[in-house]
Amino acid sequence: MTNTTEHEGTPAPRAGIEQVQRVGAWKVTLWRPLDATSGGAREIRIEPHEEGDPQEVARGVTSTVLRQIDTAAFAEEAEPLAALANAGRGVVETFRQELACLPKGVSDEYLAVLSALYVRFVNIGRRAPAQDLEFWTGAKQATLKGHLRAARQRGFLTKVEGKAGGQLTDKSVEFLKKTSVSNVRLP
Structure with missing residues (x-):
């Protein structure tokens, strides 16, 4: 429909x-x-x-x-x-507000949250996780891809050659325990 x-x-x-x-x-x-x-x-x-x-x-x-x-x-x-x-839209809006409360710029907290959301989309079988990230964060896909590269370089996300994927690192998990973003594991 x-x-x-x-x-x-x-x-x-x-x-x-x-x-x-x-x-x-x-x-x-x-x-x-x-x-x-x-x-x-x-x-x-x-x-x-x-x-x-x-x-x-x-x-x-x-x-x-x-x-x-x-x-x-x-x-x-x-x-x-x-x-x-409309109910789903409220969850996304709440997530965006919580994301905005993180330290400005490409902070460690932001990279941990972005990595967790990305891993979640990959694990549930989403074909285009960058599109999903764009919807949830409000940022452009090109920007998000750069942020994911930074997350890998700074040790928040493992690398998988030639395809979407990766796992959260222990560093990422530690930062997630400190963050206020509640919907990272719920999309």
């Missing part, structure tokens, strides 16, 4: 909840952004269905077609997904 359509030449998918319904010869796509607190669809796109009757398509979208769009079903299905997305 989330928007995952990717077509060449079209804009990147927007974060939102999408539902597709078939109404006669028409494909109806309802969409609502994840940050919407309540309500139904914000956008409705109607286009001919691949298997739609050409004669019905030739008549165009009628008021009968519009009345058959089940907006209540969309709203009912979207509410729990939006609530879940």
Whole structure:
């Protein structure tokens, strides 16, 4: 139900909840952004269905077609997904606030937290841990990759040749015991 359509030449998918319904010869796509607190669809796109009757398509979208769009079903299905997305956003925001409380710059505390978060993403099988780090920290991937290099050079993270990975060092674990960042092991 989330928007995952990717077509060449079209804009990147927007974060939102999408539902597709078939109404006669028409494909109806309802969409609502994840940050919407309540309500139904914000956008409705109607286009001919691949298997739609050409004669019905030739008549165009009628008021009968519009009345058959089940907006209540969309709203009912979207509410729990939006609530879940918004709940997750609060956890990320809390993490970012705690990260901001660490000593400024590329401090040892920051590198320990970043290393722990990175190892967590790798261990749960995330294919692009740098993208996940970008989402959780708000920093750009290029910056984060430099910080991970610094973490390895300064002894917070072990190195794995040719692929994402590594383990926390004892030095990292000691710094993590002293930090106030509570969600390092929870993403």
